[in-house]
Amino acid sequence: MDRAAVAFANPDDVVVVLHCYRHRLGYAPSSPPYDQIEKQLAAQPAIKVPAVTLDGLADGNFPATDGSPSARHFSEPRVHHQVPNAGHNLPQEEPSAFASAVLELAHLRSPSGGM
Incomplete structure (x- = not known):
């Protein structure tokens, strides 16, 4: 900060x-x-790569959702998480949750990654 x-x-x-x-x-x-x-x-063309999206539960500007409002923007596998104790600056406010999302994305992109 x-x-x-x-x-x-x-x-x-x-x-x-x-x-x-x-x-x-x-x-x-x-x-x-x-x-x-x-x-x-x-x-707003579709995002054509796997994605992990995050909403901070403490964001006073843009309330967290279950991810469904933005789902239409993604054409590839996507996972959405709500992050406690974070606003809209997740990399600085909750770096471990952000790092976990990056690792999860690497799993989504791998050939044996599930989805």
Whole structure:
């Protein structure tokens, strides 16, 4: 967390963070140089590789789900987990749960990996 805290020294930090959340929630326009990539991303093509998805149970911005709302975005095997004691920054908040997900993904990708 100390490494992330360095960003708070930037005088534009609050403005940038607020705009980021407003844009993500649809309350602010995107930046014109990124309009084309926004259109491409809006098409949301299926993710065509195995995946492990995670939701933090302590995320105050985006409540955890059982994974079903995003399932349509994946065409290959996918496993979803809810992680206790974590918000939306899982690699820093619960590194062991994140590492376990990476190892689980390696298993999904292996020829003898089940799914």
